[in-house]
Amino acid sequence: MTTTAQNQLIAFVRDRFGDKAVTTDTRDIAPWTTDWRDRFHGSAPAILSPASTGEAAAIVAKARELGVPIVPQGGNTSMVGGATPPADGSALILSLRRMNRIRSLSADDNLAVAEAGVVLEVLHNAAIEAGRRFPLTLGAKGSATVGGLVSTNAGGTQVLRHGTMRALVAGVEAVLPDGSVHDGLSALKKDNRGYDLNQLLIGAEGTIGVVTAASLKLVPAVARHAVAWVGLDDPQAALGLLRTLQGASDSIESFEIIPGDSLALVLEHIPDTRSPLAGTHRWHALIEAVTTDADAPAPQDLLETRIAEAIESGTVADAVIAASEAQAEAFWRIRHSLSEAERAAGPAVQHDISVPVADMPRFMVEAAAAAEKRYPGTHATAFGHLGDGNVHFHVRAPADADPDRWYEKEAPGVSRFVNDLVVAAGGSISAEHGIGQMKLHELERLASPARLAALRAIKHALDPAGICNPGKLVALAPNGNAP
Amino acid sequence: MTTTAQNQLIAFVRDRFGDKAVTTDTRDIAPWTTDWRDRFHGSAPAILSPASTGEAAAIVAKARELGVPIVPQGGNTSMVGGATPPADGSALILSLRRMNRIRSLSADDNLAVAEAGVVLEVLHNAAIEAGRRFPLTLGAKGSATVGGLVSTNAGGTQVLRHGTMRALVAGVEAVLPDGSVHDGLSALKKDNRGYDLNQLLIGAEGTIGVVTAASLKLVPAVARHAVAWVGLDDPQAALGLLRTLQGASDSIESFEIIPGDSLALVLEHIPDTRSPLAGTHRWHALIEAVTTDADAPAPQDLLETRIAEAIESGTVADAVIAASEAQAEAFWRIRHSLSEAERAAGPAVQHDISVPVADMPRFMVEAAAAAEKRYPGTHATAFGHLGDGNVHFHVRAPADADPDRWYEKEAPGVSRFVNDLVVAAGGSISAEHGIGQMKLHELERLASPARLAALRAIKHALDPAGICNPGKLVALAPNGNAP
Structure with missing residues (x-):
């Protein structure tokens, strides 16, 4: 059921920006209301698709005015349900996919300015054509978009040398929750004008603004x-x-x-x-x-x-x-x-975790042994980015268990067990995938009171009405206050 | 005149942490109430000097309870009055100089954990002794401390290859304005647990917390x-x-x-x-x-x-x-x-500015010509970090003018003129020195409404009572609300 306010927002967008900017056919919407791993199932009465930063800003301003939450979405490849709308249909999807221009690419300056909807692989190819390289890559490169990569501070297999997105972003353009535009694209190597809003928006999962474009650093081509x-x-x-x-x-x-x-x-x-x-x-x-x-x-x-x-x-x-x-x-x-092979072997509770690099070898071995001891019959393995202190830690159902029932019954407990080990090792329960909706409760359980209070204060300060990607990363109470 | 609340805070600190933690002799305080360029003159009835993070946290919590503002201070080498207390004596100085331990230094991990009061040159030497290097240096290295370097996102002459402090900080420990401790020291290469508080504290000039220690990246020694x-x-x-x-x-x-x-x-x-x-x-x-x-x-x-x-x-x-x-x-x-030679030649209005690197050569020449034309008889020069797009842009008094009177009369206008040129070029009015109190009004005049609103919202959210470094970077109204 679409609310009056939602209908008003939909009518506003169609009227101002044309039919291309609005999708209301449920068959067209369906693929975008479920995450690609088929774990989170949401609902949205419409997808709004601005073609420019100005259009995105007008939509967010109107959404704020009408009190309609929006869920920013790029390639919909989140691993933590970060781009899936709430199940109650209260939010509209704001798709950035029409904003897919590479606004500029300079080999001399080693910089590209790409809109949020540019697909990673397209950026890769554009850089190669200019004799340069954008040195971040991951499995979903054919779908993942710049806006999502920035908003999740994505990692991948080249972080060891080139860092995560945070190290590769020279500037950010974003629509803030009040509809104003933060223009931080100018690629200044030094800029000390107060709290770094670009850094704050990187990894913020669209909860305090919608990234519309980014200046990205290029490196020399591979010889x-x-x-x-x-x-x-x-x-x-x-x-x-x-x-x-x-x-x-x-x-x-x-x-x-x-x-x-x-x-x-x-x-x-x-x-x-x-x-x-x-x-x-x-x-x-x-x-x-x-x-x-x-x-x-x-x-x-x-x-x-x-x-x-x-x-x-x-x-x-x-x-x-x-x-x-x-x-x-x-x-x-x-x-x-x-990942595909592990899936074929049966359901596993998966964790994307990090600890200090020097501690990772011991952690991998000891945590796997501890998990298998605590959950007899399970098989625990860790693989991935050793040099970044980041592994994907999977605990697979016992061979003799009904795998789906086991997963449903045990997964939350297994995750708490593994996450407790990570916290005890001074690590992070989300190394590269973010918090989204999947890890929201574990973050609230495990983060220090100082961190949680700060996250809530920032969310509440910048998005008091809670209209930007509700229910992700940090929860606000329904009245918009910190819970 | 010391207020009752200030006396209560002083008594609390002396009682809990001993005489070493409190300085009230005006002769001992005097050097720390004026910036080293002798431009900003403040006043403070006491300097509080915690010896540990726990002591710093207790002091901030008590200051918050009593409503007494504190001004964090390290080596007092700010170029923008960022560590000078207000002139009305309303704030106490919180000196981090007693927290001067290098807690750990690992050549294997290429990491050092240094407390806020560690002097840059001491860190340099400790790294060299371990066969490594901390690759950031600047003129004030014999006085500037880690806390101030982090809080101002300091630059210097090696930024071209190694970046500013932001690129060299792997983790931050800080006391937040409510007295809680943010422990972000664990040097995780990947950590996506929400808004990056470490990044937020870097360059925040002590206005939303007091940096007490940092994990710092080392690089191989120079061959x-x-x-x-x-x-x-x-x-x-x-x-x-x-x-x-x-x-x-x-x-x-x-x-x-x-x-x-x-x-x-x-x-x-x-x-x-x-x-x-x-x-x-x-x-x-x-x-x-x-x-x-x-x-x-x-x-x-x-x-x-x-x-x-x-x-x-x-x-x-x-x-x-x-x-x-x-x-x-x-x-x-x-x-x-x-700088010293320029000073000997007479007073100059100084600007620490950046524009995109590719635009800097033209900017240097054109902005100097424009300034000299607008202010006849002046001499405008720019020197410094060309490769970072950051120069120090000085406009010197006309040879026939009384230099001090000229400075007093013309400096604000000259700064506005130069800063307007910088903004028109998409640049920053503070490349590496920060905002402090010197550039507060120019930031408010020139920053976009979106940026200013966000800065105020963050300051208000994290330091609603305005007790952390009041009057620096972003102003709160006396009632603690955004003005």
Whole structure:
């Protein structure tokens, strides 16, 4: 049922910005009211699609005036239900997908200004055409958009060298909850004019404004790269290898850790995959080194020399360096298939967590053992971005359990158990996926009173009516006050 | 006159934390109530000096309860009156200087945790002893402290390669205005748990909390470096040279631009200085290249080769590369003496401004011409961090004017004129010094309504009673509401 206020907002947008700016057909809306993992199911009577920052600002101002909440949405690839509207249909979706222009791209300045709806892969290609690179990538690159990447401070597999979105954003343009426009696009390398609103908007998940565009930093194009697959005994050896490589060169761009069990699942469930190494190993690392200067020492030589030394010293058991682009891609395909293979093996409670890098090897092993002990029959594994201190920690249902019933019954308890371990290790319960609606209650349970009070105060100060992405990241009471 | 509430706070601190935590002798207080440039003169009945985060938290909580404002202070080297208490004696100074421990320093993790009162030079030396480097430096390194550097997002002469403090801070510990402690020290490379409070506190000038410690990123020690002095015709040629050098190598750490007139002032007013080049040039650049890997191409070779090419192509008129450490230091001494030499030449209205890097060469020339035309007889110069798009823009009194009277009469108008040019160029009226009390009114005049409303909302939300560094950065009305 659409409320009067919602109808007024819909009529306002159609009248001012035309039919293209409004979608009310339920069949067209349906794909955008569920997250891509099919965990969160929302409802929205309309999708509003501004074509410009001015249109977005007018829509937010009107929404504020009418008291209609809006849910900003890009590619709808949130891992935490961050872009799914509430189930009660109280909010409209504000889609940024029509704002998909790359406003400028300067190879000289190493900067691109991209609107919120630009798809990551499109940005990648535009940068490559200009002889540059935008050095952040992730599985959903064909759908994820700039606005969502900024709003979730997205990570991915190149964070080790280039940082998360926060490190790659030079400026932000956003519509604030009162409909005013924050123009922070001017790419100033130094700017100390008070609280950094750009930084505040990065990772804010659309709860205190709608990101409409960003200035993004580009880096030189890749000249040469090399990809290695390594077998080792434990995560501590992997971290030792990483530090050796980083000490020798700043070319290490990815360092992913993969348990032997997870590799086995990929080989079992994903067609056309084969193990890079002949033997079996308890742990594996996937390493990519990249140079931008054709005259620099070849990354292949670096990996060969250092890994050979590591084999000699016993740190590494076995290794292979990709001999072709096809082989390099095959190695990466294994890494990118991990989630799908795990899913094929049954439902797992998933956690995207971080602890200080130095503590991660021990944490991975000890937390997995603790979870399996506390939940007998489960299988706990961690894989991912070892060099960033960030792994995806999965606890899979016991083989003899009805997997769906087990998940429904145990998932909240398992998550609390794992998150408690993370907090005890000084870590974060959301490393790169954000809070969204999935982790809202765990954040409230585990964050320090100081942090929670500050989050609520900021949300209430900037969005007192609670119209921006309600129910995500930090909850306001229905009266708009801190609960 | 000390108020009852102030006396209660002083008694509370003395009683709880001993005599060392309280200074009430006016002779001991005097040096800390005036900024080091002697522009801002405040008054405070006491300096409170906690020895730990717990003590600082208790003091802030009590100050909040009693409604007594506090002014956080480190080395008192603010360029904008940011650490000077109000003139009416309503606030107490909260000195962080007793909190001067380096809590930890790990060469393996490339991290140091330093308390707010650690002096920058002490941190430099501790990092060097561990075979690492903290890559931010500035003229006041012997006095400036970590808390102030974080709270002002300090810059300096190595920003080109290593960024401002924001890029070097991995975590922040702070006492929030309600006396709670934000513990954000855990150096997580990825952490997406809502609005980034660390980022919010960096550059907040102590107005929404008191920084008590920071996790700081270290980099490898310098293996080799080279320093060049270059004569050129204009800033555009300088930027061209910088881009050539940056295209060839990522070792360029400093690139400072110096007008010929400013060099002449140094040679005239600073003892034991001599021009690095034989001839005279309209502009000069001071360049430093640094490598951390002894096997990498020598920075000296890079500078020699590329600068020789630039001389051949006519971009550069003349150049010399320091042949010894003593010569390198002599080049840098010229750069660091610019402000002193300018002062000796008479009072100047000074601006710390930034525009996008690509626009800076034109801005420097055109803004200087415009200022001299608008204020006949004045001399306008810009020098500093060309590669960061940040220069210090000075407008000096006419030779025939009474300099002090001229300054008093004209400075506000000159600043407004220059700041208008900066805003028209999409720049910032505070690149690296912050707002403090000096630029408060210009920020209110020039910031967009969206930005100002957001700054006020955040200040009001986190410090509703206005007890943290009152009258700095953003003003609250006396009732604690946004004005």
